[in-house]
Amino acid sequence: MSTFELNRSAFAALLAGDEGRAAGILRRVDATSLVQFVTANKLEFHIATLDADSPVRAVIAPVLLRTIDVYWQSQAERQQSLLDELWRLADVFEAAGIEFVLLKGLYFAERYYGGIENRFSWDLDVLVRCSEAASADRVLRSSGYFRRSAVVLSRSLTSNFTHAFDYGNERPRFSVDLHWLLSRHPSFRVDEDAIWKHREDTSLYGRRFSVLSPEYEVVSNALSTFRDIQRGAIRLRALVDLYKVLELEDARIDWNAFFDKRQEERIAGIAVNVLALLFELLECEKRFPGAAGLLDRSRERLVSLPGGDAETLFAPGRAALANRAWTSNIYECSRARVAVWWLVSLPFRMAVYKSGRRYANLKRRVHVLKRRLRGEQNLPAAAGRRPMP
Numbered sequence: 560m561s562t563f564e565l566n567r568s569a570f571a572a573l574l575a576g577d578e579g580r581a582a583g584i585l586r587r588v589d590a591t592s593l594v595q596f597v598t599a600n601k602l603e604f605h606i607a608t609l610d611a612d613s614p615v616r617a618v619i620a621p622v623l624l625r626t627i628d629v630y631w632q633s634q635a636e637r638q639q640s641l642l643d644e645l646w647r648l649a650d651v652f653e654a655a656g657i658e659f660v661l662l663k664g665l666y667f668a669e670r671y672y673g674g675i676e677n678r679f680s681w682d683l684d685v686l687v688r689c690s691e692a693a694s695a696d697r698v699l700r701s702s703g704y705f706r707r708s709a710v711v712l713s714r715s716l717t718s719n720f721t722h723a724f725d726y727g728n729e730r731p732r733f734s735v736d737l738h739w740l741l742s743r744h745p746s747f748r749v750d751e752d753a754i755w756k757h758r759e760d761t762s763l764y765g766r767r768f769s770v771l772s773p774e775y776e777v778v779s780n781a782l783s784t785f786r787d788i789q790r791g792a793i794r795l796r797a798l799v800d801l802y803k804v805l806e807l808e809d810a811r812i813d814w815n816a817f818f819d820k821r822q823e824e825r826i827a828g829i830a831v832n833v834l835a836l837l838f839e840l841l842e843c844e845k846r847f848p849g850a851a852g853l854l855d856r857s858r859e860r861l862v863s864l865p866g867g868d869a870e871t872l873f874a875p876g877r878a879a880l881a882n883r884a885w886t887s888n889i890y891e892c893s894r895a896r897v898a899v900w901w902l903v904s905l906p907f908r909m910a911v912y913k914s915g916r917r918y919a920n921l922k923r924r925v926h927v928l929k930r931r932l933r934g935e936q937n938l939p940a941a942a943g944r945r946p947m948p
Contacts, residue, residue, distance in 0.1 A: 561870065562588060562589075562592040562596070563596070563870045563873065564870065565584055565585075565587055565588050565592075566585075566588060566592065566593060566596040566597075567795065567840055567841075567870075568584050568842070569581045569584040569585045569588070569615075570602060570605065570795065570799075570841070571840070571841045571842040571843070572584065572842075573605060573615060574605075574799065574802060574841060574843070575842070575843070575846065578609070578613055578614050578615050579614055581614075581615050582613075582614035582615045582617065582618045585615065585618050585619065586618050590619075590620045590623055593619070593623065594623055594626075597627065599794065600794045600795035600796050601679065601794055601796040602795065602796060602799070603627045603630050603631055603634075603679075604631055604634075604672075604677055604678055604679060605799070606619065606624075606627050607627050607628050607630070607631030607632075608631070608676075608677055634679045635676040638665065638668075638675045638676055638679075638680060640733070641664075641665060641680055641682075641683065641733070642665060642675065642764070644683060644733050644735075645664075645665060645683055645763075646766070648683060648685070648735060649766065649768070651698060651699065651702045652685075652687075652695070652698065655694070655695075655698040657687060657691055657694060657695050657698060658687070658688070658691075658755075658769065659685040659686060659687050659695075659769065660685065660686040660687075660754070660755075660758055660769045660770060660771060661684070661685060661686075661768050661769065661770050662684035662685065662686055662736075662738060662771070662779060663680070663684055663779075663800070664680045664682070664683055664684055665680055665683075665763065666761060666763050666768060666770055667680075667800070668680060669763055670761065670770075670807070671800070671803040671804055671806070671807060672803060681734075682725075682733065682734040682735060682736055683733075683734070683735045683736070684723075684735075684736040684738060685735065685736070685737060685738065686738040686739070686741070686754075687737065687738070687739055688739070688751065688755065689739045689740065689751060691739075692718065692737070692739035693714070693715065695737055695739075696714060696724065696737065699726050699735070699737065700726075703728050703729070704726040704727065704728050704735065705726065705727055705728070706724055706725070706726055707724075707725040707726055707727045707734060708724040708725045708726075708910070708911040708912070709910040709911065710724075710907075710910055710911070711906055711907050711910050716907075717907045717910060717911060718739070719907075720743065720903070720904040720907035720908060721743055721904075721907060721908060721911045721912075722738055722739065722740040722741065722742050722743040723736050723737060723738040723739070723740075723911075724736070724737050724911060725737075725911070725912075741754070741775075741778065741779050741782050741783075742782040742783070742785075742786060744890065744900065745892065745896065745900050746825050746890050746891050746892040746896070746897075747824065747825055747826055748823065748824045748825045749778070749782075749824045749826065750820070750823070750824055753775075753820070754771065754772075754775050757772040757774065757775065758770065758771060758772060758775075759771070759772055773804070773807075773808035773811050773812050774812055774817055774820070776804045776808060777801070777804060777805070777808070777812065777817070777830070777850075778821070778824075778826070778830065780797070780800055780801040780804055780833075781801065781826075781829055781830045781833040781834070782826065782829065783797065784797040784798060784801065784833050784836075785829045785832075785833055785886060785889075788836075788872055788882050788885070788886060789882055789883055789886040790879065790882070790883075791879030791880075791882050791883075793872055793873060793882070795840065795873075798836065798837050798840055798841060799841070801833070801834075801837055802837060802841055802843060805837075805843075805846075805847045805850055806846075806847075809847040809848070809849045809850055810849060812849055812850075814849045814850060814852055814853040815853075817830075817853065818830075818853055818856070818857060825891040826891075827857065827860060827891075828860045828862070828889045828890070828891060829889055829890075831853070831854060831857050831860045831861060832860070832861060832862055832889050834850055834853070834854055835854055835861055836864075836869055836872075838851065838854065839869050840869055862885060862888045862889050864885065865881035865882070865884065865885050866881070872885070883901075
């Protein structure tokens with residue numbers, strides 16, 4: 560077995576609760592490859608949150624454990640600040656009368672990982688209705704945020720080729736991703752009305768938020784995983800997120816209706832292939848009989864992996880072309896149309912998603928300078944939030 564296979568198999572056992580088996584596999588892995596695998600796939604939290612006497616922690620070199628634990632502690636502390644920022648963001652939207660749905664992030668960690676300290680959140684992701692995206696943009700920019708994403712010619716033109724913009728404020732470590740779609744492609748017909756009709760309410764530290772229904776949690780995770788695969792930036796963490804969703808939601812979802820709806824939305828192939836990848840990499844098909852039944856009934860939609868091996872999708876650098884070829888066979892449109900869309904949308908996607916840290920830092924400095932020239936104060940603290948335990 561390759562080092563990737565050994566590490567992958569160990570984390571599959573760990574997710575299944577078999578720490579003894581996971582430890583046995585990790586004994587065959589050298590420390591360097593384990594460090595590379597854990598950091599590349601953002602899996603530090605899964606080791607740091609184990610009990611001190613876990614057999615998995617016992618077989619990991621102490622220096623690596625210290626590195627993982629320090630990383631986890633610093634990121635867990637960061638979650639508190641993100642929670643403050645979420646409250647402020649919610650205040651901004653509620654004052655403007657704009658409804659929003661939380662995507663992943665702190666709520667996701669609380670619901671599917673058992674606590675916001677158990678999963679690292681990079682930023683705050685919120686979904687607004689397409690019809691309110693422009694209003695949400697204006698509200699954010701008038702409330703102390705600036706758009707970190709670059710645009711080509713105009714916001715309205717660029718938004719036709721993307722599904723979200725990234726926003727920052729004077730605090731360098733925070734960003735907000737404003738979504739108006741779960742994903743963008745000319746072949747997709749994702750039902751926006753259904754997303755909003757079936758959304759659910761949840762409480763996060765005493766405050767109510769709208770979140771996706773179980774069905775659309777699966778859809779959202781499948782689409783984001785598919786995008787990551789396509790651009791050659793897939794991490795195992797994305798599939799772990801989907802695993803965690805299925806742990807709680809597999810029995811709640813009507814999988815026959817799920818598949819019928821995905822066919823209407825023209826993303827059934829994406830859902831099926833991502834689920835198949837999940838089952839292969841995390842060895843969990845028997846754990847999720849509902850999703851596994853869907854896969855059994857729709858195997859004709861499976862597309863062979865490049866080289867016949869899922870590990871190829873994770874190969875840095877050289878994977879991008881193979882990944883793009885694989886995903887192009889899954890879209891429910893011709894490969895020619897996929898290629899045309901990719902070329903036409905490339906300048907807009909590059910502007911939005913590849914602006915870079917230097918561009919964002921420059922925009923932040925300009926943003927802060929403008930606020931000072933206008934005599935505006937620092938961003939107000941969020942009110943009404945209960946402290947984390």
